[in-house]
Amino acid sequence: MFSTSQHSDAPPLTGRCYCSHTRLSASRKPDVVSYCHCNSCRRLSGAPVAAFAAFAETTLTITPAPTRANTVTEGVTRWFCPSCGAAVAAAYDYLPDQIYVPVGLWDQVESLEPTTHSHANYALSWLHQKDDMPRHTGSARTTLLGDD
Numbered sequence: 001m002f003s004t005s006q007h008s009d010a011p012p013l014t015g016r017c018y019c020s021h022t023r024l025s026a027s028r029k030p031d032v033v034s035y036c037h038c039n040s041c042r043r044l045s046g047a048p049v050a051a052f053a054a055f056a057e058t059t060l061t062i063t064p065a066p067t068r069a070n071t072v073t074e075g076v077t078r079w080f081c082p083s084c085g086a087a088v089a090a091a092y093d094y095l096p097d098q099i100y101v102p103v104g105l106w107d108q109v110e111s112l113e114p115t116t117h118s119h120a121n122y123a124l125s126w127l128h129q130k131d132d133m134p135r136h137t138g139s140a141r142t143t144l145l146g147d148d
Contacts, residue, residue: 022086032116033112034054051104066088076090117129
């Protein structure tokens with residue numbers, strides 16, 4: 001599932017897990033960057049809101065290729081660093097050919113500003129994010145797939 005070599009002359013995005021055992025690179029910018037307010041992402045990240053960047057499978061390299069996967073929610077597979085346990089990627093059956101990576105793993109995190117909110121109906125009442133981005137109840141599937 002995960003690429004093992006880059007096929008682009010573009011400078012890649014680079015990143016790593018908490019312990020640096022698992023390294024990431026992407027040969028191009030993500031298709032979309034989104035906040036997610038759902039309970040699963042909140043629990044996974046340990047934060048009041050999570051942010052993820054979506055990449056086409058063919059543009060993402062994870063080294064070593066992750067083998068530790070978990071499916072808690074039907075249709076969602078998440079991969080973790082085998083050393084520190086950090087979440088490194090996720091795939092959603094309803095968002096084919098995309099891999100989602102937590103934004104905080106990227107070295108260039110400052111350039112990966114979210115453009116939308118997913119599952120905004122689960123946003124915490126005390127979290128006040130002041131922006132004009134679209135707020136979708138549910139997965140924002142068409143936005144995340146670029147069908148808008």
